[in-house]
Amino acid sequence: MKNGMKKTAAVVMAAMLMGTGAVVPAAEDMWIFSQTAIIAEAASVGKVTGLKSKTLSNSEIQLKWSKVKGASGYTVYMRKNGKYNKLGDCKGTSYTVKKLPNATRENFKVRAYKTVKGKKVYGEYSANWNTATNPQACKGLKVSSVGTDSVKLSWTKIGCTNYRIYQNIKGEWKEIGKTTGTSYTVKKLAPATKYQFKIRACKQDDKKTSNNHYGKYSGIVTATTKKSDKITQADIDAMKKELQEYSNSKADFIRENYTEFDGYGTEYNTVDEFFERCVRNYTPDNSSYSSVYIIPTDETDIEEVKKQLKNKIDYGYRRNEDVNFVVYIDNCPNGLDIYNGSCWAVYLLY
Template sequence: MKYLKWSLAVMMMVVVMTAVMPVRVEAKQNRPENVKAVLGDKTVKLTWKSSKGARYYRIYQYDPKKNNYRRVQKTTGTSYTFRKLKCGVSYRFKIKAYAIKKGKTISSSFSKVVTAVPKPVVKKPSGVRAKADQNSITLSWEKAAGATGYSVYQYSESRNKYVKIASTTKRSYQVKGLKAGAVCKFKVKTRRKADGKIYYSKYSSAVEAKVPKVKKKGKSTLKKFLKTAMEPAGKTMYVWGGGWNEADTGAGTDATTIGVSPEWERFFNKQDSSYDYNQTRFQIRNGLDCSGYVGWCIYNIMNTTSGKEGYVMKAEDMASNYASRGWGQYVSRFSVRNYMPGDIMSSSCSDCGHVWIVVGACQDGSVVLVHSSPQGVQINGTVDRYGNTSSEAVNLATYYMKNYFPKWYKKYPNCMRGESYLSHYAQMRWDVSGNAVMTDPDGYRNKTAAQILQDLF
């Protein structure tokens, strides 16, 4: 009995001592806190607060196929950037901290999960400008890095917001059909395609322009002028005195007649590649010389009936004479700096008299022109600014003469003109403001030679 009481007493003492003695708990590493995801251009940068005592960290990424997290990166820092990620895809990450204590590696629990959806950086367009013209406003802007296109928005008074009106891959857009006096506001966004999705930038700064009121309607347009100039092309021979009167003092019957003379094409069909204009001098009804041709073009855009006063004169006088009528600006031979559609170029010396019409300029400095020059009325191209004969203009002229005037091209395939065309001619540039006889509602002044030819044909 005494033994039993003693045993019970011992057991009670053990229980009491166990209850009051401290329990030894193995130390654990603190988990990373304040984990954040910073988005970049197809990148995700993870950052977190340093975990006290941590030697390194491991980043785990969720694998949707296996429905679990897999270890993807080890780092001693408190940030890491994942690159070349797919845009629009949701990525999930969590992190563990690791420490070495008493020679053993211990880890923390997982941090909170952070979710990130990468997007491409899409910069908004800069340098947006608006230029108003008759019935239109042309918008332009600087190229945005990585852009695959642009979207144009116009402010709608009725809806009190900007409404998308166009998408383009170019860095300009012309808004047509606007009423004179209208004040229009625009913004532009950059588009960028990435991983099969389209992303947009923020709006550019707003631009505003007012459509000018037309003070006076011109008689013709640059497009009509150039289209008229093409009518005799490829079927009219160069004839010395062609288009002049019998007295050789000015415009003859053909140069004051609306439309192309059927005799010109009949005469052309009788000729072969050996045609010599020196043998047909003053057969004035069979074709046109340079000034007779330009005079015919002018008459056909200024009049609707035949038989009125003509516009044929010496080639070297044409640019200055037309400018003196208030049609445009005269530029002397030595002051010519560039070429625009419809410019009339006439030589300033009597021993090399010639006149021609600019169709358009090319980026390499060459010019596409139309004129009557041996062997006849044709589209030609000049050399480029360095004198190269295989210029953009020559290639364009060759293409259009070969494809649209094959009978002519087969006989007379040369479509190149030399450097003198860019250095020996004065210029008359049409006033297209609407205050004179010419306008440009088709925007030819803003087009290249290639664009103009494509529109004409």
């Protein structure tokens, strides 16, 4: 029936062409002639180029591409189970894919089409483009344990490639590590110090480059490291400052006669200037001292150490009231002749 209608149309066309002297194709060739025209139109549909994407959320991806001249529209495809399935058509050069699972990699293609005699005639597929949706926000972040120099964090597992850990450092959040697990231990922290942390999930797409897709940040957790059971360098520095202030307060003769002790021809406005010069210039190589006091690095009681050294300072001023003692402390990791082990050496210089 259909072939009969096609042939009837061909006869009518032939009758119209006879009067013009044109070569009239046979009726059975008219359908082939029509199909050839459609194929020619198809050949003129350009290939989509410039396909890119922007991940909008954990469930939406926006695709964009370059305009194809003369195209009536575009069809978007997404791969599933090894096959590219049609998602939809659009007239413009962007298309938003919605209702996708979070933290999933997806692969897309697009091709342009022209509408010829009521039918879509397609050009070539674009190159495929892979990307991913964002993970969901991390939940359940908590401080699992605290040490003197470390904090262990843990959280609830979600779909992602890895988790990124951030620390608030001087008011700025900085990434300090990443892990594929659901816990992370932050190390090399100072004792008895407060810290803040947060995390977020990351999903990498198939390109394995810098195309990372992040979920929202978790809530912030705060942890305070434990006080160290050993004396640290920070303890030593604080002790040195305290002992020097104590020594200056005991140097009554110096505070009353400090201008007479100026051996460099310098005039001082205050006794504090004189003390500062002494602290800055005195070393064991250019000063006198009676003894060296040792603090082993495995010592634990800093208060007891300070108490003993203050007694030494008091005794020194009783024996030599017309001097000022400068507290000089040197770290000796390999020990000294008088002590075979890692320690701090304390000198009371004058």
